[in-house]
Amino acid sequence: xxxxxxxxxxxxxxxxxxxxxxxxxxxxxxxxxxxxxxxxxxxxxxxxxxxxxxxxxxxxxxxxxxxxxxxxxxxxxxxxxxxxxxxxxxxxxxxxxxxxxxxxxxxxxxxxxxxxxxxxxxxxxxxxxxxxxxxxxxxxxxxxxxxxxxxxxxxxxxxxxxxxxxxxxxxxxxxxxxxxxxxxxxxxxxxxxxxxxxxxxxxxxxxxxxxxxxxxxxxxxxxxxxxxxxxxxxxxxxxxxxxxxxxxxxxxxxxxxxxxxxxxxxxxxxxxxxxxxxxxxxxxxxxxxxxxxxxxxxxxxxxxxxxxxxxxxxxxxxxxxxx
Amino acid sequence: xxxxxxxxxxxxxxxxxxxxxxxxxxxxxxxxxxxxxxxxxxxxxxxxxxxxxxxxxxxxxxxxxxxxxxxxxxxxxxxxxxxxxxxxxxxxxxxxxxxxxxxxxxxxxxxxxxxxxxxxxxxxxxxxxxxxxxxxxxxxxxxxxxxxxxxxxxxxxxxxxxxxxxxxxxxxxxxxxxxxxxxxxxxxxxxxxxxxxxxxxxxxxxxxxxxxxxxxxxxxxxxxxxxxxxxxxxxxxxxxxxxxxxxxxxxxxxxxxxxxxxxxxxxxxxxxxxxxxxxxxxxxxxxxxxxxxxxxxxxxxxxxxxxxxxxxxxxxxxxxxxxxxxxxxxx
Amino acid sequence: xxxxxxxxxxxxxxxxxxxxxxxxxxxxxxxxxxxxxxxxxxxxxxxxxxxxxxxxxxxxxxxxxxxxxxxxxxxxxxxxxxxxxxxxxxxxxxxxxxxxxxxxxxxxxxxxxxxxxxxxxxxxxxxxxxxxxxxxxxxxxxxxxxxxxxxxxxxxxxxxxxxxxxxxxxxxxxxxxxxxxxxxxxxxxxxxxxxxxxxxxxxxxxxxxxxxxxxxxxxxxxxxxxxxxxxxxxxxxxxxxxxxxxxxxxxxxxxxxxxxxxxxxxxxxxxxxxxxxxxxxxxxxxxxxx
Numbered sequence: 055x056x057x058x059x060x061x062x063x064x065x066x067x068x069x070x071x072x073x074x075x076x077x078x079x080x081x082x083x084x085x086x087x088x089x090x091x092x093x094x095x096x097x098x099x100x101x102x103x104x105x106x107x108x109x110x111x112x113x114x115x116x117x118x119x120x121x122x123x124x125x126x127x128x129x130x131x132x133x134x135x136x137x138x139x140x141x142x143x144x145x146x147x148x149x150x151x152x153x154x155x156x157x158x159x160x161x162x163x164x165x166x167x168x169x170x171x172x173x174x175x176x177x178x179x180x181x182x183x184x185x186x187x188x189x190x191x192x193x194x195x196x197x198x199x200x201x202x203x204x205x206x207x208x209x210x211x212x213x214x215x216x217x218x219x220x221x222x223x224x225x226x227x228x229x230x231x232x233x234x235x236x237x238x239x240x241x242x243x244x245x246x247x248x249x250x251x252x253x254x255x256x257x258x259x260x261x262x263x264x265x266x267x268x269x270x271x272x273x274x275x276x277x278x279x280x281x282x283x284x285x286x287x288x289x290x291x292x293x294x295x296x297x298x299x300x301x302x303x304x305x306x307x308x309x310x311x312x313x314x315x316x317x318x319x320x321x322x323x324x325x326x327x328x329x330x331x332x333x334x335x336x337x338x339x340x341x342x343x344x345x346x347x348x349x350x351x352x353x354x355x356x357x358x359x360x361x362x363x364x365x366x367x368x369x370x371x372x373x374x375x376x377x
Numbered sequence: 378x379x380x381x382x383x384x385x386x387x388x389x390x391x392x393x394x395x396x397x398x399x400x401x402x403x404x405x406x407x408x409x410x411x412x413x414x415x416x417x418x419x420x421x422x423x424x425x426x427x428x429x430x431x432x433x434x435x436x437x438x439x440x441x442x443x444x445x446x447x448x449x450x451x452x453x454x455x456x457x458x459x460x461x462x463x464x465x466x467x468x469x470x471x472x473x474x475x476x477x478x479x480x481x482x483x484x485x486x487x488x489x490x491x492x493x494x495x496x497x498x499x500x501x502x503x504x505x506x507x508x509x510x511x512x513x514x515x516x517x518x519x520x521x522x523x524x525x526x527x528x529x530x531x532x533x534x535x536x537x538x539x540x541x542x543x544x545x546x547x548x549x550x551x552x553x554x555x556x557x558x559x560x561x562x563x564x565x566x567x568x569x570x571x572x573x574x575x576x577x578x579x580x581x582x583x584x585x586x587x588x589x590x591x592x593x594x595x596x597x598x599x600x601x602x603x604x605x606x607x608x609x610x611x612x613x614x615x616x617x618x619x620x621x622x623x624x625x626x627x628x629x630x631x632x633x634x635x636x637x638x639x640x641x642x643x644x645x646x647x648x649x650x651x652x653x654x655x656x657x658x659x660x661x662x663x664x665x666x667x668x669x670x671x672x673x674x675x676x677x678x679x680x681x682x683x684x685x686x687x688x689x690x691x692x693x694x695x696x697x698x699x700x701x702x703x704x705x706x707x708x
Numbered sequence: 709x710x711x712x713x714x715x716x717x718x719x720x721x722x723x724x725x726x727x728x729x730x731x732x733x734x735x736x737x738x739x740x741x742x743x744x745x746x747x748x749x750x751x752x753x754x755x756x757x758x759x760x761x762x763x764x765x766x767x768x769x770x771x772x773x774x775x776x777x778x779x780x781x782x783x784x785x786x787x788x789x790x791x792x793x794x795x796x797x798x799x800x801x802x803x804x805x806x807x808x809x810x811x812x813x814x815x816x817x818x819x820x821x822x823x824x825x826x827x828x829x830x831x832x833x834x835x836x837x838x839x840x841x842x843x844x845x846x847x848x849x850x851x852x853x854x855x856x857x858x859x860x861x862x863x864x865x866x867x868x869x870x871x872x873x874x875x876x877x878x879x880x881x882x883x884x885x886x887x888x889x890x891x892x893x894x895x896x897x898x899x900x901x902x903x904x905x906x907x908x909x910x911x912x913x914x915x916x917x918x919x920x921x922x923x924x925x926x927x928x929x930x931x932x933x934x935x936x937x938x939x940x941x942x943x944x945x946x947x948x949x950x951x952x953x954x955x956x957x958x959x960x961x962x963x964x965x966x967x968x969x970x971x972x973x974x975x976x977x978x979x980x981x982x983x984x985x986x987x988x989x990x991x992x993x994x995x996x997x998x
Contacts, residue, residue: 155891
């Protein structure tokens with residue numbers, strides 16, 4: 055029984071119908087996502103804008119209601135967990151914009167201790183405050199920070215507070231939604247190291263959502279690549295980075311700029327042509343067909359299923375060269 | 378002043394300082410930066426937040442906020458941009474000197490058709506007629522690979538995607554064939570595959586028109602893709618300058634080393650943890666001594682009091698400079 | 709593992725805003741003037757041996773001679789003008805601030821709930837507001853006033869009933885955008901219930917907007933009351949309010965200007981002060997000004 059399992063998870067938004075008489079329809083943002091995650095492991099979810107990764111992250115915690123499929127927490131369907139509010143202590147989330155994730159009118163200690171009022175209602179105010187200060191220490195912020203306000207912090211410090219708030223209820227899982235994208239390089243490294251240390255110490259499971267393949271490589275055990283709401287590749291980290299199988303994954307790898315001028319100058323001119331497809335008007339066949347250098351008519355009309363193309367490796371492509 | 382190799386300089390920045398008047402004092406964003414750029418050179422200025430990298434560009438373009446003051450010299454083809462009257466600066470901007478910005482969403486006028494916005498610069502600076510300018514605009518849109526350029530020119534900015542808008546910006550900037558293009562984080566807001574497209578386009582066009590580029594970014598990878606030379610900025614001062622390959626192969630400044638160690642990579646072997654630079658990037662202060670001293674793991678006692686001058690390190694290779702008390706010692 | 713030194717002891721956002729307000733000289737002067745007028749209205753009458761309803765038959769329609777005790781003279785009934793104006797001020801200011809407070813609280817809570825909950829509930833709540841907006845103001849107040857049996861309480865209720873609509877609409881817009889902010893999502897992830905989130909996260913973060921617009925409510929309420937009393941619907945004689953005093957003054961304008969000038973002048977000064985204060989609050993609290 056895995057810690058977290060997604061089974062053909064789908065999320066859609068209601069959009070008003072076009073035309074006077076048509077009713078609202080469901081615009082799918084996430085389709086058919088399945089995976090399992092164990093304690094102490096990190097699943098990296100990678101994709102560009104519109105791929106649905108953030109929506110997926112929130113749906114895993116039921117901050118957004120899934121419209122299809124199931125999320126199982128420790129084997130139990132989340133939809134049937136009755137005291138979900140209390141159980142939320144076990145699964146938390148940190149966000150991309152670290153300062154916007156903190157209530158500007160609260161002190162840091164209050165921000166971190168507030169969840170305890172829900173999770174451990176028996177705890178006195180003083181004890182909750184003490185816990186908050188202790189957890190702030192765990193993320194590298196001294197006790198002096200307790201009575202500061204969010205606007206006084208740098209991005210990196212604010213992200214640490216967000217992590218502290220997530221940790222205070224002693225969670226088993228943290229969804230990380232682009233947690234370092236807004237941070238400077240040197241601070242990114244600090245926060246990533248912190249997350250990895252915490253994972254080791256507390257056997258935390260992490261879902262790490264990012265558009266940055268290099269960051270994901272460092273922190274993940276498994277990688278899932280998404281495009282237009284669907285999973286196009288899913289593989290263990292080393293196999294994935296050694297040999298990405300899906301053309302989209304390959305394109306992403308090619309496009310990530312490495313601090314290596316010789317490699318990069320050699321890449322000039324290899325970029326993809328075409329625009330990101332629109333979420334509102336998804337193409338009928340493969341989600342990547344409009345930009346794929348290997349696309350054929352088959353690709354444009356028939357969507358390839360996500361299947362196992364090599365042991366432990368899934369890809370959704372008609373032409374994957376198997377191992 | 379250290380002697381800086383005089384190339385056939387298109388641009389010569391000497392001791393540029395930018396200060397901002399704040400309610401409780403003054404903040405120094407740029408603290409004595411000197412640079413040279415030759416025709417057709419592509420230079421990257423790399424720095425984290427608070428390094429002052431964007432303010433250098435704004436000072437050059439005369440776009441500083443109302444409470445900002447620039448001092449020093451910025452010589453473009455012999456003319457000091459900082460000393461020009463607003464009218465004279467207007468003649469240079471959009472003609473010999475061009476700039477593109479980070480946010481493609483707000484860089485274009487939402488009420489004007491795209492083709493007209495492109496044509497505007499040509500009419501004003503090159504004296505073309507409306508129809509001539511419009512034709513040039515369509516040709517440029519085609520050149521930046523906007524599909525269906527003639528029809529698209531009649532559309533409005535909101536009908537373009539982010540990547541396309543940035544390409545329109547590049548078209549606009551390069552249409553007047555400027556001698557120098559300034560780019561402030563032009564791809565930061567774009568998805569990575571689109572970013573690659575836009576960078577390639579910039580490289581191609583710049584070569585074609587012979588335009589020199591200064592690219593400001595926090596991304597060391599982007600710089601590696603586009604730039605011949607790299608300047609590393611911290612706390613408003615130049616820490617290190619070198620040709621791109623050499624900088625990445627053998628950085629001498631502790632800050633550069635720290636940045637490179639902190640970047641997660643796709644190709645090199647994984648380390649259990651990323652290298653880090655302790656502390657937070659400094660912003661806004663003139664300071665005695667080296668601005669990096671609080672975070673530097675190799676600091677020596679006199680680093681906090683003696684400002685290290687930006688010195689030529691030709692012993693380490695051509696075109697290299699660094700501001701560090703350590704260089705001089707073995708690498 | 710501690711990495712950073714804490715930033716120097718800072719101030720809460722609220723304290724920063726208060727400091728900005730304090731630096732606005734015009735606003736601070738207005739606070740002073742308003743305070744003086746308020747003090748005068750509530751405490752001044754104690755200095756006089758009579759109240760505003762006592763008729764001094766020896767001094768009917770006495771002009772302003774600036775002599776004790778009738779500083780500004782008396783009206784046709786022999787009642788001291790100055791004390792009547794002060795007592796009128798008590799009524800007008802009390803209704804003004806209290807009315808704005810009540811209308812503000814109702815509006816804020818209504819708007820915050822509508823904005824946060826969204827969907828059909830929001831739609832329903834806002835349609836209600838729009839319907840009420842559609843009613844002609846004076847007619848509504850007259851009807852409500854009669855409904856509640858006339859008198860001061862009825863007037864108060866009627867004014868509040870019409871005035872809570874604007875704060876509700878404004879706060880609803882703010883609440884909608886706040887509901888999307890990550891710290892609200894974090895609160896939901898932290899298991900907070902909807903009402904708790906509205907009270908502890910949404911409303912406090914709307915306070916800047918509320919204070920700015922609320923401060924404009926006060927002059928609106930005072931003007932409303934004055935206008936209605938002027939029309940004869942509000943505060944009735946012999947109780948004084950600036951409205952009915954101005955009405956009496958207007959009637960006597962040709963013969964005796966001071967009956968109009970004193971209450972009218974004070975009303976004008978109070979409204980001016982309130983507007984400067986509202987401006988100052990907006991400059992101090994406006995997040996865009998950061």
